[in-house]
Amino acid sequence: xxxxxxxxxxxxxxxxxxxxxxxxxxxxxxxxxxxxxxxxxxxxxxxxxxxxxxxxxxxxxxxxxxxxxxxxxxxxxxxxxxxxxxxxxxxxxxxxxxxxxxxxxxxxxxxxxxxxxxxxxxxxxxxxxxxxxxxxxx
Ligand code: ATP
Ligand code: MG
Numbered sequence: 001x002x003x004x005x006x007x008x009x010x011x012x013x014x015x016x017x018x019x020x021x022x023x024x025x026x027x028x029x030x031x032x033x034x035x036x037x038x039x040x041x042x043x044x045x046x047x048x049x050x051x052x053x054x055x056x057x058x059x060x061x062x063x064x065x066x067x068x069x070x071x072x073x074x075x076x077x078x079x080x081x082x083x084x085x086x087x088x089x090x091x092x093x094x095x096x097x098x099x100x101x102x103x104x105x106x107x108x109x110x111x112x113x114x115x116x117x118x119x120x121x122x123x124x125x126x127x128x129x130x131x132x133x134x135x136x137x138x
Contacts, residue, residue, distance in 0.1 A: 039073060094109065
């Protein structure tokens with residue numbers, strides 16, 4: 001069991017001004033931020049990041065959306081981080097997300113769903129390394 005996960009605050013939550021509130025929820029839930037940056041993915045970089053979904057019907061829409069504006073990327077540390085963070089963000093579709101979760105509060109649709117959270121320890125490392133050099137991970 002790893003103690004790290006990776007997240008992005010997606011372009012919808014960024015443009016609506018929710019970055020500070022989401023980081024506050026992350027800290028208040030006991031995650032330590034061990035890497036943090038604001039950046040803007042090109043279409044190519046967004047496509048690479050979500051390459052695992054390349055065959056899904058929503059891939060084009062996802063790549064367009066994720067490159068549509070700035071995002072905040074972060075690596076988070078907490079015991080059982082991947083599962084604990086997915087609990088905090090809630091279901092992919094905000095209509096199914098539990099009360100008090102980030103997606104329930106801030107997501108507007110299944111596509112524009114405010115945040116990303118890694119789905120495994122292995123992917124957490126791959127995704128963190130996609131954005132941060134070893135010198136930027138504390
Ligand atoms: P994420 O990987 O962003 O944390 P997730 O693990 O809850 O989300 P995935 O199945 O990995 O969900 O889908 C990745 C992303 O693709 C979703 O967060 C969402 O932005 C988008 N997506 C998923 N399903 C759909 C859909 N049916 N229509 C449009 N976009 C979708
Ligand atoms: Mg996923």
